[in-house]
Amino acid sequence: MKKEFKIGPLTAAEGEKVSGYLPIVNAEVEVPITLINGRNEGKTILICGGLHNAEYVGIQSAIELADELDPENVSGNIIVIRLLNRTGFEHRTMSLVYEDGKNINRVFPGSATGTLADQIAYTLEKDIYPFIDFFIDLHCGDGYEGLVPYVYCLGNASDYVVETSRKMADIVQVDYLVVSMLDTEGAYNYAGSLGIPSILIERGCKAVWDQALVEEDKKDVKNILRYLGILGGEVQRTGSIPKEVNPVIYENAPVTGCWYPSFQPGDTFKEGDVIGVIKDYFGNVLFTCYAKQNGIVLYEVISLCIIKDGPMITYGAWDQEIDRHAERSKDVIM
Numbered sequence: 001m002k003k004e005f006k007i008g009p010l011t012a013a014e015g016e017k018v019s020g021y022l023p024i025v026n027a028e029v030e031v032p033i034t035l036i037n038g039r040n041e042g043k044t045i046l047i048c049g050g051l052h053n054a055e056y057v058g059i060q061s062a063i064e065l066a067d068e069l070d071p072e073n074v075s076g077n078i079i080v081i082r083l084l085n086r087t088g089f090e091h092r093t094m095s096l097v098y099e100d101g102k103n104i105n106r107v108f109p110g111s112a113t114g115t116l117a118d119q120i121a122y123t124l125e126k127d128i129y130p131f132i133d134f135f136i137d138l139h140c141g142d143g144y145e146g147l148v149p150y151v152y153c154l155g156n157a158s159d160y161v162v163e164t165s166r167k168m169a170d171i172v173q174v175d176y177l178v179v180s181m182l183d184t185e186g187a188y189n190y191a192g193s194l195g196i197p198s199i200l201i202e203r204g205c206k207a208v209w210d211q212a213l214v215e216e217d218k219k220d221v222k223n224i225l226r227y228l229g230i231l232g233g234e235v236q237r238t239g240s241i242p243k244e245v246n247p248v249i250y251e252n253a254p255v256t257g258c259w260y261p262s263f264q265p266g267d268t269f270k271e272g273d274v275i276g277v278i279k280d281y282f283g284n285v286l287f288t289c290y291a292k293q294n295g296i297v298l299y300e301v302i303s304l305c306i307i308k309d310g311p312m313i314t315y316g317a318w319d320q321e322i323d324r325h326a327e328r329s330k331d332v333i334m
């Protein structure tokens with residue numbers, strides 16, 4: 001008989017799926033989760049939606065995955081967090097925790113005695129991370145961001161974590177891949193530092209979602225589960241693996257004002273090009289953002305409002321020669 005699977009107050013017997021709430025440590029908040037205890041022995045994976053609450057594609061994908069995955073076809077265990085930043089969702093914040101205005105993906109490692117964002121991070125570390133072997137975090141561009149779909153894997157962890165997270169990321173059917181060198185701050189980064197291969201998928205943006213994007217997220221997650229032996233069946237994937245963009249430049253806004261980006265997500269440009277301008281309410285230019293390298297826009301603020309020290313634009317290095325080479329050596333996996 002396979003063991004019961006317990007997370008927080010929930011227990012799933014062999015072959016059972018159980019849904020309920022996980023209490024956040026020292027807080028009056030609980031978040032909706034589902035446990036799937038597979039019929040067979042195997043590894044345990046965490047799938048998380050709504051760490052950022054305006055990133056609706058990931059939330060709806062997590063909800064549908066929790067409902068669709070069948071314990072009879074699972075080896076090991078699956079934890080689905082349907083919506084992590086629940087209070088942000090219920091107050092429709094732009095992905096910050098409602099009570100403290102913090103970004104959960106900047107506070108890892110968390111704290112039991114901090115504010116709610118710290119306590120949410122601490123709850124993951126205490127109640128979930130000790131029990132998982134892998135982690136997929138489902139994100140989008142935020143409500144004020146445009147984004148081209150891409151995937152993050154880990155570059156600053158043990159060889160096993162780096163290699164396994166890259167293999168998981170290569171299965172994701174997107175054009176671009178970014179290797180993150182962080183080992184704190186983000187939920188998946190910190191999980192990597194604990195020995196858990198983790199990836200973060202970015203798909204969708206602008207606080208909208210549609211079924212086609214959700215289907216793509218679900219397909220990617222199911223393929224990774226098959227690759228890891230957690231879900232039965234063969235990986236069903238076509239096309240080339242994601243292309244790594246490196247280095248990636250993250251530009252924050254130096255001043256608050258009105259933001260006028262020059263390009264769309266996925267557009268490419270040359271070093272020295274003007275990639276956006278911030279003006280005041282009278283049309284005076286406050287700041288001109290010049291490209292520091294040939295680049296491709298991964299995500300950028302698309303709201304007219306831009307806020308000092310907040311995100312502005314993120315772009316990866318883009319080299320036409322590398323691009324042509326990659327086309328020639330297109331690598332089709334599985």
Ligand SMILES: [Zn+2]
Pocket residue numbers: 051052055139140142
């Ligand atoms: Zn996010």
